Amino acid sequence: xxxxxxxxFGIHQHTIGIRSRRTxxxxxxxxxxxxxxxxxxxxxxxxxxxxxxTRSGVHLNRTHESHKFAQSFSMAQSGELYxxxxxxxxxxxxxxxxxxxxxxxxxxxxxxxxxxxxxNSKISSLRKAIKGQ
Numbered sequence: 001x002x003x004x005x006x007x008x009f010g011i012h013q014h015t016i017g018i019r020s021r022r023t024x025x026x027x028x029x030x031x032x033x034x035x036x037x038x039x040x041x042x043x044x045x046x047x048x049x050x051x052x053x054t055r056s057g058v059h060l061n062r063t064h065e066s067h068k069f070a071q072s073f074s075m076a077q078s079g080e081l082y083x084x085x086x087x088x089x090x091x092x093x094x095x096x097x098x099x100x101x102x103x104x105x106x107x108x109x110x111x112x113x114x115x116x117x118x119x120n121s122k123i124s125s126l127r128k129a130i131k132g133q
Contacts, residue, residue, distance in 0.1 A: 009122055012115045014052040018045060019112035025080065026105040029096050036092040040083040040101065048080075 006013075022043045032038040085095035 008126060009119060011049065011053070012118050012122075014049055015115045016112070016119070018043065018048045018052060019108055019115060021048075022108050023105070023112065026101055026108060029101045030098060030105065033094070033096045033098045033101070036094060038094050038096060040085070040096045041080055042083045042104070043080050 022045070025041050025043060029038075029040045029042075083095065086097050086100060089095075
């Protein structure tokens with residue numbers, strides 16, 4: 001009997017990559033908190049998850065069989081958007097609110113860890129089932 005990983009892992013197999021990407025974006029926001037003109041970015045999780053589940057994207061044509069398969073994603077296709085500023089402009093055009101970014105970073109880290117724990121539990125259950133325990 002074949003194992004269907006989509007059924008076994010649910011959406012958590014997709015959330016790991018999205019949460020990882022969101023960690024990079026939020027860390028970039030925090031790192032650029034003092035950069036004039038920098039606009040805070042974030043991911044629309046719902047849209048990014050839908051794209052990951054349907055594996056949509058722009059497929060690049062290969063002109064030779066030895067070329068590697070590649071996909072290209074625009075900012076909008078990945079669910080990445082600019083965040084609306086919560087604070088008035090300080091004159092430098094930067095929209096990063098460090099406190100908000102740190103809170104979102106921590107929340108994202110917890111959600112990432114929860115998805116990892118869920119996947120570890122599922123993998124452990126599958127391993128036991130394969131061994132017949």
